[in-house]
Amino acid sequence: MTKQYDVVILGGGVAGVSLAHSLRRQRKTVAVVENNLYGGTCPNRGCDPKKILLSGLEVTQLVDDMQGNGISGKVKVNWSDLMRHKRQYTNPISNATQNGLASDGIDTYHENAHFNKDGLLEAGDDLLSGDKYVIATGQRPSILDIPGKQFFKTSTDFLNLDEMPEDVTFVGGGYIGFELAGIAHAAGATVHLIHHNDRPLKQFDQQLVNQAVDHLTQLGIDFHMNTDVKAITQVGDQFVLSGDDFRLPTDMVFCTAGRVPNVDTIGLENVGVKADRHGVLVNEYLQTTNPNIFAMGDVVSTKRPKLTPVAGYEAGYLAKYFNGSTEKIQFKAIPTIVFGQPSLGQVGLPSSIATDDSRYMLITNDMTSWYSYHRLNEPLAKAKVVINRDSETVVGATVLSNHADYLINIFTMMIDQQMKISDFNKEILAYPTFASDVQYLI
Numbered sequence: 001m002t003k004q005y006d007v008v009i010l011g012g013g014v015a016g017v018s019l020a021h022s023l024r025r026q027r028k029t030v031a032v033v034e035n036n037l038y039g040g041t042c043p044n045r046g047c048d049p050k051k052i053l054l055s056g057l058e059v060t061q062l063v064d065d066m067q068g069n070g071i072s073g074k075v076k077v078n079w080s081d082l083m084r085h086k087r088q089y090t091n092p093i094s095n096a097t098q099n100g101l102a103s104d105g106i107d108t109y110h111e112n113a114h115f116n117k118d119g120l121l122e123a124g125d126d127l128l129s130g131d132k133y134v135i136a137t138g139q140r141p142s143i144l145d146i147p148g149k150q151f152f153k154t155s156t157d158f159l160n161l162d163e164m165p166e167d168v169t170f171v172g173g174g175y176i177g178f179e180l181a182g183i184a185h186a187a188g189a190t191v192h193l194i195h196h197n198d199r200p201l202k203q204f205d206q207q208l209v210n211q212a213v214d215h216l217t218q219l220g221i222d223f224h225m226n227t228d229v230k231a232i233t234q235v236g237d238q239f240v241l242s243g244d245d246f247r248l249p250t251d252m253v254f255c256t257a258g259r260v261p262n263v264d265t266i267g268l269e270n271v272g273v274k275a276d277r278h279g280v281l282v283n284e285y286l287q288t289t290n291p292n293i294f295a296m297g298d299v300v301s302t303k304r305p306k307l308t309p310v311a312g313y314e315a316g317y318l319a320k321y322f323n324g325s326t327e328k329i330q331f332k333a334i335p336t337i338v339f340g341q342p343s344l345g346q347v348g349l350p351s352s353i354a355t356d357d358s359r360y361m362l363i364t365n366d367m368t369s370w371y372s373y374h375r376l377n378e379p380l381a382k383a384k385v386v387i388n389r390d391s392e393t394v395v396g397a398t399v400l401s402n403h404a405d406y407l408i409n410i411f412t413m414m415i416d417q418q419m420k421i422s423d424f425n426k427e428i429l430a431y432p433t434f435a436s437d438v439q440y441l442i
């Protein structure tokens with residue numbers, strides 16, 4: 001028997017779950033089909049578990065930085081305890097999320113979602129028909145297609161490692177490679193990060209990226225730039241990575257060379273939905289090439305950063321659209337942070353625009369000797385702020401420091417509110433804080 005719903009959502013991740021609850025508040029009938037863990041990537045195998053494991057890096061680095069400045073004696077990460085701490089948070093997520101949906105009156109299916117030739121959605125033995133469908137199936141780690149690729153582990157494996165090997169290697173210098181390398185290094189592993197060209201974290205200000213790489217190199221992370229891994233072979237208990245003039249034995253190798261959208265197994269060809277290698281194609285209403293099928297979150301083909309708050313924002317947009325709004329989706333400034341010690345955060349226009357366009361002015365500050373950073377003896381604290389000369393507003397910022405997240409969120413609000421610098425400087429902010437430093441950065 002076919003079950004009929006107002007909206008059927010494929011994927012019970014950040015975007016799918018958020019939209020489902022919003023639609024129930026509109027009294028719509030909703031089904032969510034999830035083939036893995038409810039809650040999706042962010043709370044189960046992404047942002048949240050990563051940041052719990054990152055606390056090992058934050059604590060050890062703080063103690064290291066403060067040596068000789070009132071603190072003596074080193075601390076060590078106990079990986080299995082830290083992992084238990086993480087699992088206490090992550091293990092209940094999926095059931096709790098599914099139960100939360102069910103108690104809100106949403107039908108949940110723990111199956112692979114797939115459009116069949118009749119245009120209905122198959123979820124195991126169930127057939128679901130929706131007035132509207134929403135694809136929110138996210139992405140999965142991509143695995144480089146090289147001999148020995150079966151030896152690659154993924155970020156999901158890393159975030160659930162029972163023991164930290166002595167020597168680990170990450171192939172791909174993006175968000176995930178940098179973040180996991182920092183965590184593994186703090187946990188005591190010898191860490192290699194291999195990148196195929198000389199522009200890791202290519203979305204970010206390259207001057208600050210290079211300073212971060214130099215700093216992490218001094219701390220002991222072994223960067224291999226302009227290196228193509230062409231094969232992996234198993235030799236005894238180890239894996240040997242090889243390329244032209246390159247050979248590296250390691251205990252465990254993680255592929256951190258990007259993520260691919262989950263579009264290949266959901267029968268898009270049966271419902272006329274087009275996708276490219278970046279994901280499902282949508283218009284300004286998040287509508288696919290089939291007018292009754294929409295897509296949101298990481299699975300969408302877009303140049304925007306694929307992040308949790310973006311997925312949530314798109315879910316919020318679709319909830320309004322399904323409730324009768326006719327507005328096109330419009331994005332605000334999207335802040336993005338590579339978490340580590342230091343963290344690298346960026347929002348709005350890149351600092352390079354000030355070189356190319358006289359309407360903009362760049363203010364660069366080395367904050368290392370400032371009170372906030374001196375207090376914790378932080379070794380690296382830099383900020384670049386782009387200002388629109390005419391409107392006297394901030395239009396972009398990049399921050400490299402252990403506390404970049406505080407500053408980037410403030411700059412994001414200033415950009416979105418188009419707040420005049422003179423108005424921001426009128427605010428009375430709690431002092432001394434990272435936030436109050438912003439008044440000296442603009």
Ligand SMILES: Cc1cc2nc3c(=O)[nH]c(=O)nc-3n(C[C@H](O)[C@H](O)[C@H](O)COP(=O)(O)OP(=O)(O)OC[C@H]3O[C@@H](n4cnc5c(N)ncnc54)[C@H](O)[C@@H]3O)c2cc1C
Pocket residue numbers: 010011012013014015016033034035036037038039040041042045046047048050111112113114136137138139155176262265266296297298299306307308309311339
């Ligand atoms: C290691 C890591 C760290 C990250 N850190 C951050 C961070 O610090 N900050 C940040 O903002 N973002 C971070 N992200 C990105 C963030 O997790 C994603 O942007 C976010 O989860 C996207 O939400 P989504 O709902 O679009 O997709 P997902 O959360 O991936 O949800 C999609 C769901 O669809 C399910 N699914 C797939 N195919 C099917 C199918 N055929 N049938 C049924 N269900 C299916 C999947 O199992 C999944 O549960 C990180 C990602 C990773 C991998």
Ligand SMILES: NC(=O)c1ccc[n+]([C@@H]2O[C@H](COP(=O)([O-])OP(=O)(O)OC[C@H]3O[C@@H](n4cnc5c(N)ncnc54)[C@H](O)[C@@H]3O)[C@@H](O)[C@H]2O)c1
Pocket residue numbers: 144171172173174175176177179194195196197199200201202227228229256257258259305306307336337338339
């Ligand atoms: N803090 C955060 O917000 C956060 C953290 C993790 C992930 N994410 C999200 O997940 C996405 C995926 O992260 P990611 O780090 O896997 O992807 P990414 O696209 O950020 O980085 C992948 C890197 O691998 C490199 N690469 C590609 N092929 C390679 C090869 N053959 N050898 C070596 N390097 C190679 C690419 O040049 C790129 O720099 C991000 O784009 C982001 O949307 C966000």
